[in-house]
Amino acid sequence: MSEYFRAIDPFPLQSSKNTRLTPFYEALRSQKLLTTFCPRCALRHWPPRVVCPECLAARLDWVDLPSRGTVHAYTIQDTGVPPGFPRPLIFAVVLVEGLRIFTRLVETEPTQVERGCTVRLCPSAVGWDPEGDERYVPTFALVQENA
Ligand SMILES: [Zn+2]
Numbered sequence: 001m002s003e004y005f006r007a008i009d010p011f012p013l014q015s016s017k018n019t020r021l022t023p024f025y026e027a028l029r030s031q032k033l034l035t036t037f038c039p040r041c042a043l044r045h046w047p048p049r050v051v052c053p054e055c056l057a058a059r060l061d062w063v064d065l066p067s068r069g070t071v072h073a074y075t076i077q078d079t080g081v082p083p084g085f086p087r088p089l090i091f092a093v094v095l096v097e098g099l100r101i102f103t104r105l106v107e108t109e110p111t112q113v114e115r116g117c118t119v120r121l122c123p124s125a126v127g128w129d130p131e132g133d134e135r136y137v138p139t140f141a142l143v144q145e146n147a
Helices: 003-007 022-029
Strands: 033-038 061-065 068-077 089-096 099-105 118-121 124-128 134-137 140-142
Touching: 022 033, 022 134, 068 099, 099 140
Parallel strands: none
Antiparallel strands: 033 061, 068 089, 068 118, 089 099, 118 140, 124 134
16 A cells, blocks of 8 residues: 555545445455446446436445456556556456456466456555545456466
8 A cells, every 4th residue: 555546546535424335345345346236227337326327316226246257358567657556567357247347456467367367356455534444446366276
């Protein structure tokens, strides 16, 4: 974790005082992945929403997603990596039940990543919310073949 990481954190206010997406972040803290589902149009969203982008319904349900997915695409950033990040960075689009999750792969050797390989949810700590709770963003790690 670094100050730089916190500075580019896209959504630092995750407590229920600041967002209706708090259940998503609380689940991440427990190593679980949630997203929203619109009962009106039977659409599952990614990323989780506060309003359905299809029908504008504001009453959405929380649904569990599996903690494993497959790498749909990836890229490795070896130069220009900001201070505080491991080098290289591995960015990936991970398929989880058909949802495309843009994320970063952590605890993973770049040479072992291939399209179609299995990854597991491995949330990364990025700081603390104003209430003092540690916060996480969704990242994934490669599942070793013999694991
Ligand atoms: Zn809808």
